[in-house]
Amino acid sequence: MERRALVITGPTCTGKTELAIKIANRTGGEIISADSRQLYRYLDIGTAKPSREELRKAKHHFIDHLNPDEDYNVSRFENESSEVLNNLFPEGRLPIIAGGSGLYIKAVTEGIFDEADTDNEYREYLHKIRTNQGNEGLYELLKAGDPAAAEKMLPQNWKRVMRALEVFKLTGKSILWFHEKHKPEKEINFVKIGLTIERELLYKLIENRVDKMIETGLINEVESILSSGWKKELNSLNTVGYKEIISFLEGEISRERAVELIKRNTRRFAKRQMTWFRRDEKIIWKEVDQMTDFDKLAEEIISEYF
RNA sequence: GGGCAGGCGCCAAAGUAGGAGAGUUGGGGCGGACUGUAAAUCCGUUGGCUAAGCCUUAGGGGGUUCGAUUCCCUCCCUGCCCA
Secondary structure (H helix, E strand, O other), X not given: OOOXXXXXXXXXXXXXXXXXXXXXXXXXXXXXXXXXXXXXXXXOOOOOOOOHHHXXXXXXXXXXXXXXXXXOOHXXXXXXXHHHHHHHHHXXXXXXXXXXXXXXXXXXXXXXXOOOOOOHHHHHHHHHHHHHHHXXXXXXXXXXXXXXXXXXXXXXXXXXXXXXXHHHHHHOOOXXXXXXXXXXXXXXXXXXXXEEOOHHHHHHHHHHHHHHHHHOOHHHHHHHHHHOOOOOOOHHHOOOOOHHHHHHHOOOOOHHHHHHHHHHHHHHHHHHHHHHHHOOOOOEEEEOOOOOOHHHHHHHHHHHHO
């Protein structure tokens, strides 16, 4: 029997959550959130996490999955989400992968090479090198070990340089070798739906949403996360909406400036998401706007593909 | 109505005691890269064209000059002060 799953993606603020829930309700499906920030507990308002009510309407996986200080990565997401997928198929439930983290979507739908895990000790060592010798120091190291990979990256992009070094140290092989070798291994037919909104309107919606986040207590949320003892340096808090409020709370910028920055950074984020998703030729794009009837859209998608 | 200070590319400014301005700084925008931190990390671009070159350009118009963004005249606009 063919195994089919639905993917709903697209930039932030386009209505993915709403559409996913409507489709889940009509099909008895379950939602697999592919959102690298909604994974974290307590980051609710700033990540536009589905509300309690919405969560009650449909079964969601990977929402409130982690504490803010837990390490996570795409690979873990790939493993855990495949497990969920494998449980859903025998039950005849439609998996609805919904979210805007492009790399996570890619991992679920195409898999990810898993021959090289992370090596925290080595990363620490690399961080030290970066502190002492800068990006160039790291880059030189990569050039020495894996010149082909170095060729493909810039010294400034130290995170990618670091990962390439890590892969090389762990396996003795170039990260490029794994990329080339890896082939999509999923025997699942993913129908990918992408939601878009005309740029100008999208920006307006983003700005409105940010204002609403502030009104509904984003600042309190951040304060209470920090006062619970979570450190501001955590990866989970290096997130649009959180880092800006943190620097407001620390007196570095005004409240107005923080709001402005959240808006700008969210706009930029949405743009990066578009850049990522545009490359994916399998995505079937649905343009929406404020008039869009999501019930109808849900029906449409179901009758067309499922 | 009078006085003063301003008006430069999408926006906000810096500068020029006349001489390398399609150029400076910041912002915003746009495009792109990205398989283990991805809401992360990073790159490019932002007057036009027949594109290693050429053209147009500093509020509008005029003038002085070999040469004007810079000096002069005039008009318009903005801000502040006085009526």
